[in-house]
Amino acid sequence: MIVNELSKELGVKNKELIDFLKSKGFKVSSHMQTLTDEMIETVKADFAQKHDSEPKPEQQPVKKTIKRTVPTKNVKKFSPDDQIPCRSLVPWKLIDVSVDKNRIYSWSGYGDIDYVAYRDL
16 A cells, blocks of 8 residues: 555545654655555554544535526627628639629639628628
8 A cells, every 4th residue: 555545545635644654753755655564554543543533524515506607799780781891712713693693793812802792692
């Protein structure tokens, strides 16, 4: 058994257990050190006495409340005739015709911008 396992079993911190063992004259340097049977017996005997004499508080379940906030988006409303800037993402010439066939949109190459009616998107 190592120091870490014993400290979990007894419900104490590793540092507290290491300090206790050092005070009893044992050489302990880390929480991963293997304990001898003598060390384990000494610790369990001492900590059993301490825990028996201390009153145990009643544990009540802790209720955690989590507040979840949903980010609100500002949604913009468009009318059908609003002009929206659209950028070409292709390196060649691009042509598009409006829904009512009254307007032709054209882009000459990559990065060119033309304004398109919202209803034509």
